[in-house]
Amino acid sequence: xxxxxxxxxxxxxxxxxxxxxxxxxxxxxxxxxxxxxxxxxxxxxxxxxxxxxxxxxxxxxxxxxxxxxxxxxxxxxxxxxxxxxxxxxxxxxxxxxxxxxxxxxxxxxxxxxxxxxxxxxxxxxxxxxxxxxxxxxxxxxxxxxxxxxxxxxxxxxxxxxxxxxxxxxxxxxxxxxxxxxxxxxxxxxxxxxxxxxxxxxxxxxxxxxxxxxxxxxxxxxxxxxxxxxxxxxxxxxxxxxxxxxxxxxxxxxxxxxxxxxxxxxxxxxxxxxxxxxxxxxxxxxxxxxxxxxxxxxxxxxxxxxxxxxxxxxxxxxxxxxxxxxxxxxxxxxxxxxxxxxxxxxxxxxxxxxxxxxxxxxxxxxxxxxxxxxxxxxxxxxx
Numbered sequence: 117x118x119x120x121x122x123x124x125x126x127x128x129x130x131x132x133x134x135x136x137x138x139x140x141x142x143x144x145x146x147x148x149x150x151x152x153x154x155x156x157x158x159x160x161x162x163x164x165x166x167x168x169x170x171x172x173x174x175x176x177x178x179x180x181x182x183x184x185x186x187x188x189x190x191x192x193x194x195x196x197x198x199x200x201x202x203x204x205x206x207x208x209x210x211x212x213x214x215x216x217x218x219x220x221x222x223x224x225x226x227x228x229x230x231x232x233x234x235x236x237x238x239x240x241x242x243x244x245x246x247x248x249x250x251x252x253x254x255x256x257x258x259x260x261x262x263x264x265x266x267x268x269x270x271x272x273x274x275x276x277x278x279x280x281x282x283x284x285x286x287x288x289x290x291x292x293x294x295x296x297x298x299x300x301x302x303x304x305x306x307x308x309x310x311x312x313x314x315x316x317x318x319x320x321x322x323x324x325x326x327x328x329x330x331x332x333x334x335x336x337x338x339x340x341x342x343x344x345x346x347x348x349x350x351x352x353x354x355x356x357x358x359x360x361x362x363x364x365x366x367x368x369x370x371x372x373x374x375x376x377x378x379x380x381x382x383x384x385x386x387x388x389x390x391x392x393x394x395x396x397x398x399x400x401x402x403x404x405x406x407x408x409x410x411x412x413x414x415x416x417x418x419x420x421x422x423x424x425x426x427x428x429x430x431x432x433x434x435x436x437x438x439x440x441x442x443x444x445x446x447x448x449x450x451x452x453x454x455x456x457x458x459x460x461x462x463x464x465x466x467x468x469x470x471x472x473x474x475x476x477x478x479x480x481x482x483x484x485x486x487x488x489x490x491x492x493x494x495x496x497x498x
Contacts, residue, residue: 138254145247159233166226173223183209259317259342296439308343362401365391368406371388372424378413382421387417387430394491401469402433403487405462409437411484412459416484417441438484443477462487 183205190197190205197205198338315336321329326355365387376383394401406424413422419441427434459475465471466487479482 117338133423134254141247141254145244145251148240148244148247152237152244155233155237155240159230159237161231162226162233165409166223166230169223169226172215177221180209180212180216183212184402269329285427301394306466312340354440359403360398363391363393364403365428368400368401368424368426371403371407372410375410375414381414383410384421384423386425388426393427394430394433398433398469398489398491401465405465405487406435406437408462413437413439413441413483419482430491433489434486435488436484436486438482440482443479443481443483445479446475448479 142443156307184435187205190202217419318329318332318336322334332468369385369387372385375381394402410422410424413419417439418441422437422439425436425438462485463473466489469489470488471489473485473487475483
């Protein structure tokens with residue numbers, strides 16, 4: 117990250133360059149407007165001339181038709197007309213045809229010029245429109261960049277914090293994958309390997325000691341059930357049952373009941389507010405935070421009882437997880453390196469959702485974790 121003075125200099129130089137570019141765009145737009153005005157005037161003149169020529173062509177076309185009819189009449193009745201009448205009829209028809217050809221040529225030239233002026237005018241009008249749009253966009257950029265640079269610094273700091281938080285989330289996810297891989301390796305995988313050996317033993321005993329095979333199979337069935345139970349626990353931790361189908365509240369109730377059964381801790385769950393579905397990202401994040409808090413109680417608190425208070429309000433979701441365990445010194449924990457019992461992960465999840473997170477604890481007085489996640493209203497973004 118550059119320091120504030122360097123950033124300020126960069127932004128000011130950028131603003132100056134954009135302002136110069138805006139002036140150049142304005143000059144181009146003004147030149148285009150002037151040229152548009154001139155073309156509109158020329159186009160109007162050409163249209164008027166073309167209209168006049170078209171009227172003359174229409175008139176001469178009628179006269180040319182009449183002259184041809186006169187010439188046909190004279191040619192058929194030579195006895196009635198003198199040589200002078202015939203010569204005049206021929207000359208009149210020829211002169212009209214020549215004038216008509218000249219006017220038609222002039223009409224074609226004026227039409228071509230009119231079409232060319234119209235194309236150029238449309239092109240310039242499009243250029244003026246694009247220049248105005250570009251100036252408006254540049255103006256928006258200048259208004260944003262020319263505002264309070266301190267706010268810009270704050271936004272950049274916030275973006276950097278969010279990026280770092282996202283990286284820590286990724287690292288936490290990687291640690292979680294490693295933990296799950298180790299748990300599967302040390303649990304179900306080892307158990308399955310042992311079960312394979314026991315099956316092989318049963319195969320060898322089928323001919324020599326059938327009675328022992330029955331005992332081995334009974335033991336094998338019990339161990340398979342234990343492995344299946346352990347595997348289901350891992351799968352449940354990966355994707356809690358009911359979260360997708362029945363929502364966050366039911367998933368929390370089921371998880372706390374199962375957690376209490378597995379750990380022997382007395383868990384009291386209280387729900388306030390109106391039951392409703394939240395966006396998937398909110399439900400997953402909130403569930404994981406509660407799950408992590410309860411896992412911390414089980415692993416580190418030495419508690420006998422834990423309370424989970426959960427409220428859904430129109431504006432936010434609030435959660436409190438309180439235990440009667442040994443407690444700890446909060447400042448001391450956060451001063452240590454490492455994952456700090458997963459507290460940083462919970463805080464980062466809350467911050468990524470623009471929420472608030474707090475842990476309160478003292479040695480011998482239990483621990484309380486609170487977080488509040490704001491919900492987007494229907495009017496957000498309007």
